[in-house]
Amino acid sequence: xxxxxxxxxxxxxxxxxxxxxxxxxxxxxxxxxxxxxxxxxxxxxxxxxxxxxxxxxxxxxxxxxxxxxxxxxxxxxxxxxxxxxxxxxxxxxxxxxxxxxxxxxxxxxxxxxxxxxxxxxxxxxxxxxxxxxxxxxxxxxxxxxxxxxxxxxxxxxxxxxxxxxxxxxxxxxxxxxxxxxxxxxxxxxxxxxxxxxxxxxxxxxxxxxxxxxxxxxxxxxxxxxxxxxxxxxxxxxxxxxxxxxxxxxxxxxxxxxxxxxxxxxxxxxxxxxxxxxxxxxxxxxxxxxxxxxxxxxxxxxxxxxxxxxxxxxxxxxxxxxxxxxxxxxxxxxxxxxxxxxxxxxxxxxxxxxxxxxxxxxxxxxxxxxxxxxxxxxxxxxxxxxxxxxxxxxxxxxxxxxxxxxxxxxxxxxxxxxxxxxxxxxxxxxxxxxxxxxxxxxxxxxxxxxxxxxxxxxxxxxxxxxxxxxxxxxxxxxxxxxxxxxxxxxxxxxxxxxxxxxxxxxxxxxxxxxxxxxxxxxxxxxxxxxxxxxxxxxxxxxxxxxxxxxxxxxxxxxxxxxxxxxxxxxxxxxxxxxxxxxxxxxxxxxxxxx
Numbered sequence: 291x292x293x294x295x296x297x298x299x300x301x302x303x304x305x306x307x308x309x310x311x312x313x314x315x316x317x318x319x320x321x322x323x324x325x326x327x328x329x330x331x332x333x334x335x336x337x338x339x340x341x342x343x344x345x346x347x348x349x350x351x352x353x354x355x356x357x358x359x360x361x362x363x364x365x366x367x368x369x370x371x372x373x374x375x376x377x378x379x380x381x382x383x384x385x386x387x388x389x390x391x392x393x394x395x396x397x398x399x400x401x402x403x404x405x406x407x408x409x410x411x412x413x414x415x416x417x418x419x420x421x422x423x424x425x426x427x428x429x430x431x432x433x434x435x436x437x438x439x440x441x442x443x444x445x446x447x448x449x450x451x452x453x454x455x456x457x458x459x460x461x462x463x464x465x466x467x468x469x470x471x472x473x474x475x476x477x478x479x480x481x482x483x484x485x486x487x488x489x490x491x492x493x494x495x496x497x498x499x500x501x502x503x504x505x506x507x508x509x510x511x512x513x514x515x516x517x518x519x520x521x522x523x524x525x526x527x528x529x530x531x532x533x534x535x536x537x538x539x540x541x542x543x544x545x546x547x548x549x550x551x552x553x554x555x556x557x558x559x560x561x562x563x564x565x566x567x568x569x570x571x572x573x574x575x576x577x578x579x580x581x582x583x584x585x586x587x588x589x590x591x592x593x594x595x596x597x598x599x600x601x602x603x604x605x606x607x608x609x610x611x612x613x614x615x616x617x618x619x620x621x622x623x624x625x626x627x628x629x630x631x632x633x634x635x636x637x638x639x640x641x642x643x644x645x646x647x648x649x650x651x652x653x654x655x656x657x658x659x660x661x662x663x664x665x666x667x668x669x670x671x672x673x674x675x676x677x678x679x680x681x682x683x684x685x686x687x688x689x690x691x692x693x694x695x696x697x698x699x700x701x702x703x704x705x706x707x708x709x710x711x712x713x714x715x716x717x718x719x720x721x722x723x724x725x726x727x728x729x730x731x732x733x734x735x736x737x738x739x740x741x742x743x744x745x746x747x748x749x750x751x752x753x754x755x756x757x758x759x760x761x762x763x764x765x766x767x768x769x770x771x772x773x774x775x776x777x778x779x780x781x782x783x784x785x786x787x788x789x790x791x792x793x794x795x796x797x798x799x800x801x802x803x804x805x806x807x808x809x810x811x812x813x814x815x816x817x818x819x820x821x822x823x824x825x826x827x828x829x830x831x832x833x834x835x836x837x838x839x840x841x842x843x844x845x846x847x848x849x850x851x852x853x854x855x856x857x858x859x860x861x862x863x864x865x866x867x868x869x870x871x872x873x874x875x876x877x878x879x880x881x882x883x
Contacts, residue, residue: 336453338433339552339815340395342424343413345560347793347815348393349551353450355763355849357389358473361446362461363439364425365398366415368489371443374461378445379423381463390470391450394425397434398442398491405429405574409562429574431493432550432581443488447479459483495578504583506535511596513576514538517555519597520694525657527693527721534598535590542584549581552815557822560812565827568695609650609697612734618716623658623727629720631864633676635667636714645705645738646746649698651691654730657723661821662691662731665715666708677864679715682750687874690784690823698823701781704878705742708735717864719821744878746781751840753871756862758790763847767871770799771838778877780830783811784823785842786872789852790860791816793843796873800836807839816842818852823874832877840873 339349353359362378364371375394382392396412409427416425428434437446437455447456447469456479457469465482472479504510514532522532530541538545548554555570572580583589619634653659665685678684688706689698700706720729751769758765785794794813811824832838848856860869 336436336448336455337547338436338550340426340428340433341409341560341814342393342426343409343416344424345409345563345809345812345814346424347552348424348426349815350448350450351453351551351851352845352849353391355389355847356391356450358391358456358470359448359450360390360392360466361395361437361448362392363395363397363434363442363444363491364421365396365442365489366412367399368442371488372419372421374443374445374488375419375421377461377463378466379421381466382423385470388470388474392423394421394423395428395434395437395439396425397428397431397439405561409560430577430581431491431495432577434491435493435496435581435585436550439491441486441488441490444486445483447473457481457483459485460487495575496582499579499582504579504586504589506583506588506590507592507594507596509579510538510583511535513580514597517570517572517576523656525723527657527660532597535595538597539588539590542588546581546584549577553817556817556820557824558815559824560814563809563812564830566811567825567827568822569824606652607650607734609648609699609734609736612650613737614735615652616714616733616735618662618718618731618733620654621718621720621729623655623720623729624722625725626722629722631676632718632720633679633864634716634718635674635679636716637669638708638713640708640710640712643707643709644735645741646688646700646708646735647705647738647742648700648736649689650734650736651696651698652732652734653691653693653696654732655727656693658720658727659691659729659731660693660719660721660819662719663687663717663821664689664691664733665717666706666712667715668709669711669713680717680864682752685715687748687750688746688876690821690874692820692822695823700746701744701779701878703743704746704781705738705744706746742881744779745881746876746878749838749875749877751838751871751873751875754862756860756869756871758844758846758860758869760857760859761847763845763849765844765846766841767844768839768841769871769873770840771875773837774832774834776834776879778832778879780810780826780832781876781878782823782825783876784821784874785813785816785840786821786870786874787816787818787842787844788869789818789854790844790846790850790869791818791842792845792850793841794873795841796875797839797841798832798836799839800833810838823876838875840875842871842873844869 337351339347341347350359360378362375364375378392382390412425412427443461445461446458449456456473460483469479519532522528524531524533530537532538552558557570559569561571616636623629665680665687667685671684673679749771751771753767753769783796794816796810798808798810846856846860862870
């Protein structure tokens with residue numbers, strides 16, 4: 291049944307600088323053509339990002355405050371390379387206070403080992419071999435290809451600020467020490483390294499693709515359509531549209547850089563932890579195929595172009611006609627500059643309590659709407675303060691919209707109780723697109739005909755006493771939930787921070803586990819541009835008597851490229867002038883009578 295809805299609203303705002311400004315579609319086409327015709331060869335940015343054996347994310351450019359990053363390819367299959375590895379490890383420990391960082395790169399066994407057990411296998415191997423430094427897991431071998439690794443046991447000395455090698459060659463401790471002395475003294479590094487003498491690294495994927503070839507029509511276009519093109523659309527939020535081969539070809543150097551540094555696809559998590567839907571990860575084979583195709587200068591066979599084929603118009607409501615349509619207040623978005631976070635109170639006129647089975651988002655202007663968070667608040671609470679409107683003390687969070695995901699469908703046996711005496715609150719974030727836009731987004735609410743077996747509830751862990759010291763690279767904040775009073779089912783997890791947040795983890799603590807808490811999810815490379823909701827792919831029950839522990843790591847240092855002022859002590863605020871610690875954990879529990 292369609293219930294009446296109100297267009298009345300009260301509006302409050304809080305200031306926030308957007309992370310990026312979307313580029314006008316005409317400009318993107320021109321830029322793509324420039325990239326295509328002016329670049330003599332694919333761009334090999336030597337920045338990269340990988341997880342290590344402990345699930346920690348490392349990006350070369352994040353070591354820009356250090357003087358040197360030593361990288362050594364090693365392999366579980368090559369015991370001889372461990373001799374050089376231990377020598378480099380000893381040197382790195384000795385010189386750590388001089389800004390010398392050392393990392394191992396596992397690109398050999400990583401490409402062959404079962405991805406579901408790879409991290410633990412490499413962690414066990416590294417521990418058994420007394421390798422205490424990070425072992426970066428390069429399953430696709432794209433980082434090895436980017437660094438042009440030739441052999442196991444060689445050493446590559448990288449300038450983390452300039453993203454280029456100071457030196458490379460066969461490990462020689464005397465030569466490395468001499469090179470470090472030159473670097474610390476600001477002298478040119480003398481070329482004293484011999485050619486690598488270890489076993490040659492076999493590029494398994496590249497060999498396979500060279501043998502069978504890569505088809506734009508059969509391989510690349512379908513992959514881009516499935517994983518990328520639902521956001522990279524004409525007049526969408528992404529800065530360019532994957533709507534024809536020419537655009538992909540022109541943007542391919544940047545595609546490579548974002549793939550190898552793990553900036554794209556968005557919202558990647560540690561695939562070794564838990565079982566989560568829509569984690570946006572590319573498989574090792576998919577990533578290797580895309581990067582290899584780009585390195586081959588993005589070849590195309592024939593004139594067929596699947597990306598240019600007309601796509602069917604999406605339905606107005608993907609999940610069908612809603613029971614109640616709620617118009618959000620229209621927002622006039624300027625062409626350029628910054629846009630405030632907007633917190634809007636949207637009155638409802640429900641005649642009775644209703645159980646929601648889901649919510650859909652009909653986006654008015656896709657080129658500017660970045661995200662929408664939805665809360666329920668009692669009508670009796672008359673606050674208009676934006677912080678108070680979305681405080682967990684006053685409102686109940688229950689849904690989030692991000693581009694590409696227009697329906698939030700709850701589990702079949704679960705509903706969210708929206709009461710007759712409640713209004714909605716929405717927190718909106720916009721980016722600018724290069725032209726003025728009017729956004730008139732609508733929400734579609736779907737009601738259950740009968741009460742559900744289980745009730746959807748959100749455990750919100752939010753630190754309003756947050757204090758992050760200035761010039762601190764790894765500041766950890768931890769919060770715990772109250773003890774669960776019954777068995778509940780974990781439904782989804784949505785962590786939030788601003789530009790200094792780098793990693794989020796969620797643990798389950800139970801009395802039986804002692805110190806061995808269960809890691810439920812590892813958002814190892816958090817990016818504040820993507821406020822995603824990770825949904826469970828299978829049933830995961832949290833037992834009575836347990837509690838949840840949420841952790842966020844913040845980088846408030848100069849090495850964080852998103853940090854506007856590392857000298858600032860940061861406190862809790864909804865503006866990204868400061869920071870926030872918010873973890874939304876949706877659970878379902880037995881419906882109370």
